[in-house]
Amino acid sequence: MSMAQPAGPAVTTPPDPGRKETDGRTARRPLALRVLARPEVGVFLGAVAVFVFFLAVAPSVRSGSSMATVLYQSSTIGIMALPVALLMIGGEFDLSSGVAVITSALTASMLSYQLTMNVWTGVIVALALSLGIGAFNGWMMVKTGLPSFLVTLGTFLILQGVNLAVTKLITGNVATDDISTMDGFDQAKAIFASSFDVGGVQVKITVVWWLVFAAIATWVLLRTKYGNWIFAVGGNQDSARAVGVPVTFTKITLFMTVGFGAWFVGMHQLFSFNTVQSGEGVGQELIYIAAAVIGGCLLTGGYGSAIGPVFGAFMFGMVNQGIVYAGWNPDWFKAFLGVMLLGATLINLWVRRTATRR
Numbered sequence: 001m002s003m004a005q006p007a008g009p010a011v012t013t014p015p016d017p018g019r020k021e022t023d024g025r026t027a028r029r030p031l032a033l034r035v036l037a038r039p040e041v042g043v044f045l046g047a048v049a050v051f052v053f054f055l056a057v058a059p060s061v062r063s064g065s066s067m068a069t070v071l072y073q074s075s076t077i078g079i080m081a082l083p084v085a086l087l088m089i090g091g092e093f094d095l096s097s098g099v100a101v102i103t104s105a106l107t108a109s110m111l112s113y114q115l116t117m118n119v120w121t122g123v124i125v126a127l128a129l130s131l132g133i134g135a136f137n138g139w140m141m142v143k144t145g146l147p148s149f150l151v152t153l154g155t156f157l158i159l160q161g162v163n164l165a166v167t168k169l170i171t172g173n174v175a176t177d178d179i180s181t182m183d184g185f186d187q188a189k190a191i192f193a194s195s196f197d198v199g200g201v202q203v204k205i206t207v208v209w210w211l212v213f214a215a216i217a218t219w220v221l222l223r224t225k226y227g228n229w230i231f232a233v234g235g236n237q238d239s240a241r242a243v244g245v246p247v248t249f250t251k252i253t254l255f256m257t258v259g260f261g262a263w264f265v266g267m268h269q270l271f272s273f274n275t276v277q278s279g280e281g282v283g284q285e286l287i288y289i290a291a292a293v294i295g296g297c298l299l300t301g302g303y304g305s306a307i308g309p310v311f312g313a314f315m316f317g318m319v320n321q322g323i324v325y326a327g328w329n330p331d332w333f334k335a336f337l338g339v340m341l342l343g344a345t346l347i348n349l350w351v352r353r354t355a356t357r358r
Contacts (some may be wrong), residue, residue, distance in 0.1 A: 039296030054322035074317030091301025093189030104266030134259025162234030234301030
């Protein structure tokens with residue numbers, strides 16, 4: 001007779017980890033597609049192509065002094081393209097940005113010269129005015145509900161007329177007086193328009209400021225709550241407001257950021273050339289917007305980066321100077337830019353569709 005063995009604890013075999021079943025929504029995409037999904041990838045490839053092209057057709061581009069000139073041209077566009085790009089990610093445009101640069105420079109120059117004051121007084125007043133213009137654009141757009149295109153188009157026309165009329169009224173000319181002998185000029189020039197030596201090549205200080213501003217804009221966009229607000233208001237304003245995003249604050253401060261960029265570039269122009277022509281700046285707003293679009297920022301908002309416009313501005317500077325170094329007729333510059341803009345837009349569209357395709 002055998003005795004029954006006591007039953008031991010049930011032992012369960014762990015399931016074979018094997019390959020997890022996914023429904024397609026949680027599947028991790030390949031690394032190549034995730035890289036292509038970055039908004040700056042398309043313009044980076046385009047910038048490399050343009051750079052290599054002009055290295056091949058224009059041997060003088062290979063010198064250090066030529067590259068310093070290209071970077072300088074790129075920086076004067078790129079410093080303004082950065083805040084314009086942030087504003088576009090937030091879903092808005094600013095057509096007054098080009099003329100606002102000249103307004104800021106005219107204000108600083110005429111205030112300092114006519115009142116015989118230290119140039120820093122004019123610089124600070126110009127900063128306040130530029131921020132005020134940005135705040136006005138943002139406030140007017142938010143309170144009236146008008147498209148930013150119409151609001152800033154009106155501001156563009158107002159500033160264009162005021163620049164010319166006030167300059168002729170005060171100076172009797174279309175340009176301001178030379179302020180190079182005034183108190184504070186040398187200190188201001190050192191900050192806004194100086195150069196430094198790198199291996200025997202003179203590099204403009206604006207190149208350094210351009211890279212510093214790009215690093216700050218990237219950090220704000222990707223690592224701060226304010227950066228999340230920018231993407232939110234640009235993607236869907238009503239949904240952003242529903243989850244507590246301060247839409248009005250975000251929009252107005254984005255316009256004020258453009259005003260800060262206009263002030264900085266305006267001060268660079270003033271302390272580089274000592275005088276300012278009141279009719280300049282018209283058309284530059286399209287260059288800034290084009291650099292942002294080429295840099296991967298969507299015209300519909302909610303998508304883009306701060307690094308992309310850096311490469312976009314570099315492409316503009318490279319083409320602008322590359323045509324000269326290649327000995328081509330500069331009359332073709334705008335046509336070349338138009339082709340480049342369309343090409344970059346199509347490449348960005350193809351990259352996004354490829355990256356998001358399952």
